[in-house]
Amino acid sequence: MLMGNFLRNRKSIRDFKRNKVEFEKLEEIMGDLKALNEEESLGNFKLRLYENGANIMEALMGKGGYAGVMIEAPHYIALDFLDDYDSTMIYGAYSMEKLITILNAKGLATCWVSLENLDYAFKQDVFGEATNDIKYLLAFGYQKPQPPFSEAPYSAKLGIEDFVFDEEVEKEIAMEKLETMGLKDLFYYIRFAPSTKNLQPWRFILKDTSIELAIAYEEWNRAFLMDAGVIMYYFEELAKYQGINNKWLLIDGDVYEGKKLKYKTLAVYQL
Numbered sequence: 001m002l003m004g005n006f007l008r009n010r011k012s013i014r015d016f017k018r019n020k021v022e023f024e025k026l027e028e029i030m031g032d033l034k035a036l037n038e039e040e041s042l043g044n045f046k047l048r049l050y051e052n053g054a055n056i057m058e059a060l061m062g063k064g065g066y067a068g069v070m071i072e073a074p075h076y077i078a079l080d081f082l083d084d085y086d087s088t089m090i091y092g093a094y095s096m097e098k099l100i101t102i103l104n105a106k107g108l109a110t111c112w113v114s115l116e117n118l119d120y121a122f123k124q125d126v127f128g129e130a131t132n133d134i135k136y137l138l139a140f141g142y143q144k145p146q147p148p149f150s151e152a153p154y155s156a157k158l159g160i161e162d163f164v165f166d167e168e169v170e171k172e173i174a175m176e177k178l179e180t181m182g183l184k185d186l187f188y189y190i191r192f193a194p195s196t197k198n199l200q201p202w203r204f205i206l207k208d209t210s211i212e213l214a215i216a217y218e219e220w221n222r223a224f225l226m227d228a229g230v231i232m233y234y235f236e237e238l239a240k241y242q243g244i245n246n247k248w249l250l251i252d253g254d255v256y257e258g259k260k261l262k263y264k265t266l267a268v269y270q271l
């Protein structure tokens with residue numbers, strides 16, 4: 001597959017057909033979840049399938065999703081955090097994106113749904129007592145066909161110069177340098193990654209032999225850890241097209257003060 005195809009067509013779908021996904025496909029997905037859950041993981045989380053989306057939708061109407069706007073779908077996969085470490089959120093999000101790749105390959109569309117601010121007892125009621133702390137869902141199913149000639153608009157994305165820095169935060173990088181390093185395409189396509197409220201808070205600081213991942217923020221919010229996990233996954237996948245097969249390492253990073261924003265470094269990738 002071309003690097004471009006991997007991310008360019010990826011977008012959040014919020015209109016699903018009511019039809020359920022075929023039984024055989026759901027069985028396959030159960031197997032995929034089992035494999036992801038058993039994978040040697042750096043985070044302590046579990047992905048759980050809820051086949052009967054109508055029950056979840058009914059319970060979470062007005063409560064789940066951005067400002068209570070719940071996404072209606074025939075099925076959901078819940079991301080259940082089994083502890084409260086940052087690394088669990090980061091790798092939970094990483095694993096969910098891996099799952100999105102698998103679902104997309106089966107012709108299925110997806111959308112992340114945030115479940116912030118729901119109280120514990122309520123969530124136990126909805127998702128069952130075996131669960132611990134479900135903070136996110138993935139709505140999935142078949143996309144509703146778009147009316148002819150109406151192109152679903154892509155959400156606005158930052159330019160490379162806005163999120164890739166040279167050596168230090170807010171120092172602009174020359175495109176020729178990215179090209180020489182063989183990273184220009186990677187950064188072009190990584191812009192299509194999903195993020196909480198489309199804030200695209202990730203920043204990359206290029207050093208001599210490594211890249212640091214930072215999150216840009218005015219006020220820190222732990223939801224940014226999810227965006228970090230998402231972008232780590234995409235970076236690793238896109239880097240493979242360049243023949244680089246490394247993995248991000250989490251670091252106990254620093255906070256830098258920029259002109260308007262602060263930057264917290266979270267992970268490093270050796271080139």
Ligand SMILES: Cc1cc2nc3c(=O)[nH]c(=O)nc-3n(C[C@H](O)[C@H](O)[C@H](O)COP(=O)(O)O)c2cc1C
Nearest residue numbers: 011012065066112113114155194195196197198226
């Ligand atoms: C961790 C996370 C949580 C999200 N939560 C929601 C949500 O609750 N409701 C929603 O409509 N979209 C949600 N999204 C989808 C983003 O809004 C979407 O990725 C962003 O607007 C960019 O659009 P795109 O995915 O089409 O590129 C979430 C995305 C992420 C990564």
